[in-house]
Amino acid sequence: MRQRLAELEADRERALRHVSHELKTPLTALKEGVSLLREEVPGPLEEAQREVVDILQHNVRGLQEQIESLLTLNAAAFEARRLQLAPVKPRKLLAGVVQRRELHSQARQLKVVVEASEQAVTLDAEKMAVVLDNLLSNAIDFSPDNGEIRLVVTRADGLCRFECIDQGPGIAEEDRQRIFDPFVQGQRVAPAPRQGSGVGLSIVRELVRAMGGRVYLVPQESGAHFCVEIPDEQ
Structure with missing residues (x-):
């Protein structure tokens, strides 16, 4: 029973790492796209458009922080099993x-x-x-x-x-x-x-x-x- 629980926990950690890393790739592309819009590379922005881009930029940063936090929490759970007293x-x-x-x-x-x-x-x-x-x-x-x-x-x-x-x-x-x-x-x-x-x-x-x-x-x-x-x- 204990071994099975350990296997399930290991599967959960692997899945979390995989999903988190998979999310980072499209997020990076989204972040770069928003940055290009913010710098008006495709063309000048009107005031209303700039407000939308600012909202997008804020939300992308928030999502990035959450993904990085998931990875940090997962790493902490893994490291917690290795004590050096x-x-x-x-x-x-x-x-x-x-x-x-x-x-x-x-x-x-x-x-x-x-x-x-x-x-x-x-x-x-x-x-x-x-x-x-x-x-x-x-x-x-x-x-x-x-x-x-x-x-x-x-x-x-x-x-x-x-x-x-x-x-x-x-x-x-x-x-x-x-x-x-x-x-x-x-x-x-x-x-x-x-x-x-x-x-x-x-x-x-x-x-x-x-x-x-x-x-x-x-x-x-x-x-x-x-x-x-x-x-x-x-």
């Missing part, structure tokens, strides 16, 4: 993630506070870095200018908890049950324009599950509070 110091791990997002946070005048010890925990550092990067990027996008984001690591009851807490608008109650589903953007809007099509939290869930843990949203009145729990193998 090693002792890692949480503070050092978080410091690296914060540094990579430094320009992103500075552009919004955000303060990122790290609360973690130097005591090592056994995990897949590369995958956990991807998890934390997605959570931090999300927090930066939704935080108000001059706000604060807290990254906290605690250990208790045989678990290591990584928490990301921001001061943004939080997650609407009707979105909380599906916030980790692919392409769910949520109803509350980020204060600044943001990129992405809504697979970041799905990737987080895939990778956390692969490490034998869970990720969940902590209910609170304002701001988003995500908690990742993984087994603490000391």
Whole structure:
């Protein structure tokens, strides 16, 4: 039964990769065609025609992002099955993630506070870095200018908890049950324009599950509070 399920999952992944790549070819042609129209290569555009071309260009970009996100999510699901566990110091791990997002946070005048010890925990550092990067990027996008984001690591009851807490608008109650589903953007809007099509939290869930843990949203009145729990193998 387990082997059959693995075969079905492999078939699903192959089909998704095939469909995604097959879609990219005509999409590239469509993108190039719209670009030629936008540059008026076939001839001058009237104002109404230019508006239609702008709409086409916007939708083509959106479709391209969705296809690329599907491929990214599929790759994450594949990589999740290949763990490389090693002792890692949480503070050092978080410091690296914060540094990579430094320009992103500075552009919004955000303060990122790290609360973690130097005591090592056994995990897949590369995958956990991807998890934390997605959570931090999300927090930066939704935080108000001059706000604060807290990254906290605690250990208790045989678990290591990584928490990301921001001061943004939080997650609407009707979105909380599906916030980790692919392409769910949520109803509350980020204060600044943001990129992405809504697979970041799905990737987080895939990778956390692969490490034998869970990720969940902590209910609170304002701001988003995500908690990742993984087994603490000391």
